Amino acid sequence: MKYDLSKKPTRGAQRTLDAFFNTMLSLLSQKTFDNISVNEICNVSNFPRATFYNYFDDKYDLVDYCWHVLAAEIQVDKVTKVHSDKALMVYFDRLYDIFEKNQNVLNHILKNNDFSGTLVTSFVNYLKNMMQQIFYESLNYSKPEIPTQLMADHCSETVLLILEWIFLKQKSTTKQQAHKYLETLLD
Template sequence: MTNNKTLDLRIRRTHKLLFDALTLLLSEKSFDNITITDICEKAMVHRTTFYKHFEDKYHLLDSLISQLVQNFEEKSTEQTPVDNPRQYYVNLFRLLLEHMQENIKMYSVGLLNNGSTIKVLQKIVVGRTKSRLESDEANGLIFLIPAPILSEFYSSSMVSLAIWWLENNMPLSIDEMVRYGDMLIDKLDTTDK
């Protein structure tokens, strides 16, 4: 009899093999030219096993991108809190750019094939930003603009700039992008309670 933990480990191992295979294949050829057979051969996984887990290569890609987005969310949650709200956004923007650069192939394919990736990324950044603003308010800062509006504005800007950067083959270094992002933020207007 197989217990659930062993089964879960087998599923995770199979997913990892297939994710790794797709990632390697993307460095060799375009997503459109990758077949299920290519993925299965690279992963050394039988086609029937593939279809037990995924409907097609697009489902595999969506799952892989979801995993990358989840990894970003975990990293952004671990973000070291800073006393300066502006610095927090600069750090979050840097983290987003670094994450996209580390996973460039997947994000390039994902952004082109699936607009929901952008929405998920933006939702994570909005959540982090809103949480931070609410924490700042609880600690005595009063923002001239309500926290939900600020979080939507800054989050949309960060994600849009990161996507522009990626879609244009990263024409600027991360440091340059962060510097420009910081200049755009300029300051978060607050008043003391």
């Protein structure tokens, strides 16, 4: 990503980033990702192309930033005090809540963007990579016959499988039912 996310943005930079983020989500609710251009993003957000390119390399970089913003709501840094046996469920609950909170936006985006298309694939891959890292760092897995990285990959795939089932494929499921699915699949 072109913009350095490790630095705290100035108020002006944050306003600009928020404008591009909101514009991208709004446009995705109206049309396919492939039909959105940088010119359109700049026109709708009321910023010149030069400003866009100060922050992002292209629209793919912007969409990665959007995934970063949504994923930041998981608040990874605040789970360190949770026992590792509970960490998986805490992360799952946070993801579930984020998906649930953004269900209307997600539904509009899915109307215009194919489930197997560039946008959804990008989103799922971003979440998968993030979850693999989180689980690798937080799980206290003690079965020597299975490497920790393999277990972290398995956990992230399972969490995303359930979330895809519920929110992307729109299979109505309560959080309590989702917990049972997760426990059963990871047992």
